[in-house]
Amino acid sequence: MIETISGDCLTCLDNIDYGKFDLTFLDPPFNQGKEYRNHKDNLPESVYWEWMKDVCRKILELSSDGAALYFLQREKNTGEVLRIIKETGWTLQNLVIWKKNTSAIPGMYRFGKHYQIIAFATKGSRPRVFHWLRIDPPLPNAYRFQRKDGVYLTDVWDDIRELTSGYFAGDEALRAENGERIHKQQSPIHLLLRILLSSTNPGDLVLDPFAGTGTTSVVAQQLQRRSVGIEIDEENVIAKKERIEDFRKSDDILRYADYYAYTPEIENIWGQQPKRSKLYQGRSQLHLSCTGS
Numbered sequence: 001m002i003e004t005i006s007g008d009c010l011t012c013l014d015n016i017d018y019g020k021f022d023l024t025f026l027d028p029p030f031n032q033g034k035e036y037r038n039h040k041d042n043l044p045e046s047v048y049w050e051w052m053k054d055v056c057r058k059i060l061e062l063s064s065d066g067a068a069l070y071f072l073q074r075e076k077n078t079g080e081v082l083r084i085i086k087e088t089g090w091t092l093q094n095l096v097i098w099k100k101n102t103s104a105i106p107g108m109y110r111f112g113k114h115y116q117i118i119a120f121a122t123k124g125s126r127p128r129v130f131h132w133l134r135i136d137p138p139l140p141n142a143y144r145f146q147r148k149d150g151v152y153l154t155d156v157w158d159d160i161r162e163l164t165s166g167y168f169a170g171d172e173a174l175r176a177e178n179g180e181r182i183h184k185q186q187s188p189i190h191l192l193l194r195i196l197l198s199s200t201n202p203g204d205l206v207l208d209p210f211a212g213t214g215t216t217s218v219v220a221q222q223l224q225r226r227s228v229g230i231e232i233d234e235e236n237v238i239a240k241k242e243r244i245e246d247f248r249k250s251d252d253i254l255r256y257a258d259y260y261a262y263t264p265e266i267e268n269i270w271g272q273q274p275k276r277s278k279l280y281q282g283r284s285q286l287h288l289s290c291t292g293s
């Protein structure tokens with residue numbers, strides 16, 4: 001199931017009933033004066049944070065026990081995010097540092113800013129699902145021996161590149177016919193893959209109240225999770241629908257299967273047997289069953 005709803009998320013959340021959400025990816029506008037077609041990204045600070053508080057409170061109400069919230073924000077807003085999580089009744093599990101593999105934002109009187117935060121919180125003190133993923137990044141220079149089976153994921157994520165503007169956004173970025181990006185804040189597929197693998201099982205229900213171009217749903221569909229995405233901008237809603245109907249190779253999560261192949265029981269978490277592919281020959285056959293269709 002993939003539901004795409006057009007409208008304001010708070011209004012829509014008051015009027016929908018798909019059952020309780022098991023995970024929410026919260027990637028709102030950051031109130032930093034970016035261009036949005038249907039949203040003013042320069043609200044007074046107090047208005048903006050009251051809005052975020054209402055959204056977090058509403059999501060908690062609509063979530064299952066132990067459900068996960070991943071709240072993405074600028075690093076300078078860490079204090080407000082932690083306050084809101086606490087005041088709305090969520091339990092903080094991790095403050096993830098997402099070092100985005102792009103240039104730092106320079107500063108004249110402080111260190112350059114090189115990361116965003118993702119607050120991972122749950123409804124209640126224990127997550128209903130948490131898969132501690134093992135990843136297989138390149139060996140750091142000082143290491144003498146190859147690892148046998150990857151490393152456990154920590155709360156510092158420095159291996160997922162943001163889709164920056166221009167050339168480096170790569171072929172994952174959705175583009176209009178004139179080559180312009182359709183949505184400059186489009187999230188990377190790999191970010192959502194990691195979040196959904198960590199905190200959901202196949203069949204779970206995932207919410208994205210600021211769905212944009214539908215990255216969450218595109219990943220959820222491939223992992224056999226159900227998803228609901230709400231988006232206020234009709235052009236983004238159309239882009240999301242087209243993206244789901246007309247599947248692009250650049251949205252394929254299978255290219256990351258090897259990277260997570262050392263995670264215990266990854267076949268069950270992934271939710272499907274990865275298709276036979278060159279990617280899965282050799283080492284990964286030990287970890288991912290490649291006998292499916």
Ligand SMILES: C[S@@+](CC[C@H](N)C(=O)[O-])C[C@H]1O[C@@H](n2cnc3c(N)ncnc32)[C@H](O)[C@@H]1O
Binds near residue numbers: 009209212216231
């Ligand atoms: C940071 S972007 C999310 C991008 C998304 N993660 C993706 O991969 O495309 C925030 C989105 O929230 C949408 N938005 C702004 N106000 C909204 C509201 N009140 N309700 C629902 N969506 C809203 C914007 O149009 C924008 O697409």
